[in-house]
Amino acid sequence: MKFKAFLTDNGVSLLEKRFLPALDKMGRTCHLYLTRDHAIFLHNLLNGDGVQCIAQFRKEALFDDYRISSQNDDRIAFAIDLSLLQRALRSVIAIYAEFSGSHSGASVSNRLQIKLVKKLPPHSQQPTPFLTFETKGYKSAVVQDVPISKPLSRSDVLELQAALEIAQDLPRTLVQVPDMNQLQNFVDRMKHVGDLLNVSITKYGDLHLQISTTLITLGAEFRKLSVIGEQSEIPVGERDLSAQSRTQKAVERGDAMTVQVSVKHFAKSLQCHLAKPDCAFYGIAAQGACLTVIFQFFIPGTRQRDKSISLHCRLPVLDPGAS
């Protein structure tokens, strides 16, 4: 089982400034799943509860000279502590930047290597796996070892791969969130009022969020959002109705779906905007199985989707009928 690659400058900035801060908010530990073509950070895919979060990078998006081999079809997966990874990366980058800074324009090349190693930690007889970062600075070199879990067994990797494939299913209708900051700000404040959030999405681009308790009903309705996938015409004559009755009518017509999720999960999924996506879409999976948020990234300077990076979350649906 071998993994060795060099992080590109773009890869460094993607991870350090954008993705690791966002993923760290989703949960301290995640699985890092490396295949021949992809590096994937996965939250909560092997255990049922919690927000599933999948950040997938094509190898070129982060690395060059990417080499991986394992007896399991060149797939390696392990659990890693994201805050440790973040700290290690920051420390390595500090030295790396110092060197690059002092040799600007020179032909001397400096590289930031990442590899999987087994080492004997101090005061231990048992070799332990680490993800190691190595680079050199102007006067110094640095090696940062990030402890990781034992690599996942063949059956666990298969299970992870299966879960990943299921998680790629797209909802039929997706609506685009107009302003992530505004939505996050709203949901952060909404958290004080209740725990359960009803999310309704119509095929004509309405997103309706509502918390309802015995004492209060608090909601927000965003209308005329852009829609991807299955669409329908905006019904006429419903302009003056309340948000609740509009949603109810849409559900009755089959133009909308409603699911109930935890406000905390919803707020957490919004933390993904730390990864600075260019747009975000919400959709409800078939049979209301989960609420999906898809973040898209553009190729810098264009409005074209960067297909080498993908990030999405799946929020578990709480069964309102059970209570």
Added chain:
Amino acid sequence: MSSSAVEPPETPDLVCQLDNVQGMVDALSSVRWKRHQDAVVELSQHGIVLIVEESRCLQAKVYLQRELFIQYEYSAQGWPRFGVSLGLFVDCLNTFSVPGHSSTIEIQYPGPDMQLLLKSLDSVNACIYAEIRTRIPDMVSWDYNFEPSGNTPLTFTVKSAALKEAIDDLEWPGSSIQIVLQPAPPSVTFRGEGHGDLQIDFMYYANTDLLIAFHCDQQVSYRYKYKFLRATTSNLPSSVIKDNRGSKLTIGRGGMLKVQHLVSVARPSASHSHIDSAGHQQPSRIAYIEFFLKPEEDEATGND
């Protein structure tokens, strides 16, 4: 009370619009000294008054005059009153407040089921709404009638920040705080005795920038429970400190202490342009906060 609680009235008792939600959140938060508080809201043609009370020793009122609202349509017969959870009301209002924007909301009472209805008016395609369940107010208001103690009112005005700091510092001795006003030399003393002694003096001539006004013709001294005294400044909004406002304290008959604060409800964008040359904002954009605090009863050393 409103005319009928069974049939929802055709026209609501009140429909009003406010263009600075944060100001209202600030004003209401300043009387929020604990997590769960029941408030009574009274509506009239003059504005909205929210009252909270505790242990028959402390009452606080927030006056939101109709001038604070950009629209105020009052159609009730009589004086509608309803009970509401203060915490829920404030948390809910807070969701309407967008940092950096001045959000406009519409408040309506009653809804079809006697709810308090709120909705945002900022955008056609994005709307926030809320329905807060109200109660029939069960609070029998203890009579907080405030009467002056003599011919000259016993009163002083102190910078709100200094008052808050003094009261925060008195937490250490805790339990019971004595407030002494004396005419010669004109000064106000806060004294705490408990786990130790702490005395804070505001000398009128020495601290004219802190103690802005002072009227007292006889020495008075009363004791107040620390936890109630603290409630009067514990949630003072940051805008009050930032605007460098003063708080007025008056001791009335029997040692009843009245604490008054001013909270700005001006639109954030306009708050600077509306300050006149004297540094005062237009009075119409101010919410008045009043606390009434009963002295501890074992205190017999009222007046000289």
